[in-house]
Amino acid sequence: MVEQTQTRFSIQWIHSVAEVSQADWDALALPLVTPFFEWAWLHNMESSGSTTAKTGWLPNHLVVWREHGADRAHPRQLVAIAPLYVKGHSYGEFVFDHQWADLAERLGVRYYPKLLGMSPVTPAEGYRFMIAEGEDEVELTTLMVSAIDRFCLEHGLSGCNFLYVAPEWRSLMQRCGFMPWLHHSYIWQNQGFQQFEDYLGAFNANQRRNIKRERKAVSQAGLRLQALTGEEIPKAFLGQMYAFYADTCDKFGWWGSKYLTRQFFEQLYPNYCARTVLFAAFEAGNDRHPIGMSICFTKGDRLYGRYWGSSYDIENLHFDACYYSPIEWAIARGIQVFDPGSGGRHKKRRGFPATPNYSLHKFYDPRLAKILENYTEQINRAEQQEIELINEDLPFKLANKSMNGCDSDDVH
Secondary structure, eight states: OEEEOSSSEEEEEESOGGGSOHHHHHHHHTTSSOSTTSHHHHHHHHHTTSSSTTTTEEEOEEEEEEEOOTTSSSOEEEEEEEOOEEESSOTTOSSOOHHHHHHHHHHTOOOOSEEEESOTTOOOSOBOOEEOTTSOHHHHHHHHHHHHHHHHHHTTOOEEEEOSBOGGGHHHHHHTTOEEEEEEEEOEEOOSOSSHHHHHHTBOHHHHHHHHHHHHHHHHTTEEEEEEEGGGSOHHHHHHHHHHHHHHHHHTGGGOOOOOOHHHHHTTTTTTGGGEEEEEEEETTOSSSOSEEEEEEEETTEEEEEEEEESSOOTTHHHIIIIIHHHHHHHHTTOOEEEOOSOOTTTGGGTOOEEEEEEEEEESSHHHHHHHHHHHHHHHHHHHHHHHHHHTTOOBTTTOGGGOOOSOTTOO
């Protein structure tokens, strides 16, 4: 659907990133710090059957063209993109709004479908409208929000939600009527580390000893971890990564979050291998068949952990494959930020402080909007307190003296 505006722009709603050329799309996506809005990633999501109407993720991307006129060699130019999805549920978002859906039901408001902006099933910060360099961001943002408002009202959508938004984008969207909801992730930041020993040195003596013991247990089990990226990745390993991912998800039953297809993993080769890092665990004498792997993605000075699994339970392999080996790899390459993925039970004790992130929400029913606006102010204050409490309990040398233990690793 193409909507002509009264200005020099036209607005189009598309149901696949393939309706825009990869070169045009990536001209706007590549400048982002995150890799998860690039054409190859989102197209893989769609073409693999991971994000489709059938799975409850109907692609409904908003694109804006600058119209030059038919007399020009290139009559239009892509100037803005908002990757969006019409959602019939809240699964795969990792921002849990089920209580909002329950409230809407009690008010007699249909909560689903809703419009959602995020990289599907990828709880990593960085969502924003992608706008071409040199364009007026405020003008185009206002145009796009107006188009989103009309679309939601015309099609009976309860609201529009943007998750894991880029920090610099939030204030602009709040001025456009979006309500901020505070959350937290667990994010590692490079504190000028030059080697893995520098990372260890940030911890109190007890936790340094624990980390060394966990890594030693993996090596004593006869395992060697190897990082593979780009052309180093055998194609077969990506199919094996799916098997590990699926098995790990199945262990958690209903909460397993198995949203991606085998085809998604296999299609990472070869088009997305440059962004992919596999941390593969091999038994002695066998370099061809990993018995466990984690998969991460990288761009610029950032690393993102996503999935992991193993053939059988091996003590502490999860910690090494998902945290320690990626951190060691990141330090060696000057990576500044490592987002290991959702959850936090094990992360804070391994150097991942609670770090604020925001989602943004607009509801079109006045009753729902008013109640949630007041309620969200309260939960944001509570969330900020939770972040502060978590970070008071980190096992760093100066974070909490009661956890520092002794100053020597030799004390048992």
